[in-house]
Amino acid sequence: MxxxxxxxxxxxxxxxxxxxxxxxxxxxxxxxxxxxxxxxxxxxxxxxxxxxxxxxxxxxxxxxxxxxxxxxxxxxxxxxxxxxxxxxxxxxxxxxxxxxxxxxxxxxxxxxxxxxxxxxxxxxxxxxxxxxxxxxxxxxxxxxxxxxxxxxxxxxxxxxxxxxxxxxxxxxxxxxxxxxxxxxxxxxxxxxxxxxxxxxxxxxxxxxxxxxxxxxxxxxxxxxxxxxxxxxxxxxxxxxxxxxxxxxxxxxxxxxxxxxxxxxxxxxDLVAPRLAQLLALDDAAFRQKFSGSPIKRIGRNRFVRNCLIAAGNSGDQALHSQVSALLADPDPVVAEAARWAQARLTTSP
Structure with a gap:
């Protein structure tokens, strides 16, 4: 010592x-x-x-x-x-x-x-x-x-x-x-x-x-x-x-x-991310976009789930098509979040 x-x-x-x-x-x-x-x-x-x-x-x-x-x-x-x-x-x-x-x-x-x-x-x-x-x-x-x-x-x-x-x-x-x-x-x-x-x-x-x-x-x-x-x-x-x-x-x-x-x-692109672009990410695109980022570790499904919650809270009617496209997502957690977001957007003023 x-x-x-x-x-x-x-x-x-x-x-x-x-x-x-x-x-x-x-x-x-x-x-x-x-x-x-x-x-x-x-x-x-x-x-x-x-x-x-x-x-x-x-x-x-x-x-x-x-x-x-x-x-x-x-x-x-x-x-x-x-x-x-x-x-x-x-x-x-x-x-x-x-x-x-x-x-x-x-x-x-x-x-x-x-x-x-x-x-x-x-x-x-x-x-x-x-x-x-x-x-x-x-x-x-x-x-x-x-x-x-x-x-x-x-x-x-x-x-x-x-x-x-x-x-x-x-x-x-x-x-x-x-x-x-x-x-x-x-x-x-x-x-x-x-x-x-x-x-x-x-x-x-x-x-x-x-x-x-x-x-x-x-x-x-x-x-x-x-x-x-x-x-x-x-x-x-x-x-x-x-x-x-x-x-x-x-x-x-x-x-x-x-x-x-x-x-x-x-x-x-991470200071002011665009939800429409993020909701469209598949696994390969997610991995490419977040290479070298701590975000990569949570995976595409969890990240898109988060984006769907944000979409539902956004009140942005322009996101309807991106949300609807995820209603049949293979991941049940993503699909459920899409249903919630769609319902929120439908009832938003």
Whole structure:
């Protein structure tokens, strides 16, 4: 194990290298498990608020903290890349895709930079052992980011940064190095309830707790079956994710789109997508259109289901023919959504 005495200069150089690789947020936390975080996770899972995300419960034992996953870990390097938008995510549109999915898949970009940082660290300190994570392993990036001082977990449960608002993609490096930890970030939400009040589906039973089963991001991305009718009207024209609780956060006034990583520049066709074109996608066309996009992972059927809900809420009579064409879709979930959309459009003024 590397002597902690060398960690001062090493940590400064590590932070500089992280900035060079495109990370705007950097901090270090101890790798010890946190009993409070573990208990909150257990309560959340016990209440069933993870919905159909069974992978959350399946590996809950190693989600309790870094050392539950890797006992040899001594430090966690928490990092963030900005994807701050230039335009207001709450601006009305024919169809709305969450800001984070308007550019290239963040998993690829963040992981590539993490691996480059990891290689630099191993070259600097031979014998260092480490593991890199980007939202694809049982790692609690948001509470670790708070513990590392790069932000705090806000009332909407996402990380908030004083410098970058709610627009950070998070990654983590677990290492056997004993690096000097940063101070945990203080909670700066105060009495603000903007994110709680903005949620269209009342997905927050209380501040700092999200019921995924009611969340539009969950319903349009993770949920595979028919979207419950009680939420369909509230979804509006959101076809992939929802930014409402993030976008209203007052700390976003400090976020600078100029610091956004160039990989996350939005595609024009995803900033203002056209429902008529999206409803016409077959599987091959869907895969081609969303190659390199995080949207690709939900597949054509789930995506078209979302577009049909948006079409039904749009009141746009010009979409009747595209909706009708999907009434006999081979996927029963798509066909059911088409029937719902057709009925909505038929009764729209």
């Amino acid at each position: 590397v002597n902690a005495g060398v960690s001062g200069d090493l940590k400064q150089d590590l932070a500089a290298k992280a900035r060079e690789l495109g990370f705007v947020a950097f901090g270090v936390a101890p790798a010890a498990d946190d009993p409070l975080r573990a208990r909150r996770l257990e309560e959340w899972l016990g209440a069933g608020m993870h919905g159909a995300m069974e992978w959350m419960a399946a590996r809950a034992d190693v989600r309790k903290g870094p050392q539950s996953m890797w006992p040899e870990a001594r430090s966690v390097i928490a990092l963030g890349m900005s994807y701050a938008p230039e335009i207001d995510p709450l601006a009305p549109g024919e169809a709305k895709i969450s800001v984070y999915a308007q550019g290239r898949d963040y998993h690829d970009t963040v992981k590539k930079a993490l691996k480059a940082l990891a290689r630099w660290l191993v070259e600097r300190v031979p014998g260092t052992e480490l593991k890199v994570f980007v939202d694809t392993a049982p790692v609690m990036e948001k509470p670790l980011g708070e513990a590392a001082g790069i932000g705090w977990q806000g009332k909407h449960t996402n990380l908030v940064s004083r410098e970058h608002g709610s627009w950070l993609f998070l990654g983590a490096i677990y290492t056997t190095l004993e690096l000097e930890p940063d101070e945990p970030h203080a909670d700066r939400c105060g009495s603000c309830m903007a994110c709680q009040q903005a949620c269209p589906t009342d997905a927050f039973p209380r501040p700092y707790q999200l019921d995924a089963r009611r969340c539009i991001s969950y319903l349009t991305i993770e949920h595979a079956g028919p979207i419950p009718e009680e939420f369909r009207e509230a979804i509006g024209t959101r076809i992939y994710g929802c930014d409402d609780c993030l976008a209203v956060c007052p700390w976003n006034r400090f976020a600078d789109a100029a610091q956004r990583h160039r990989a996350f520049l939005p595609r024009e």
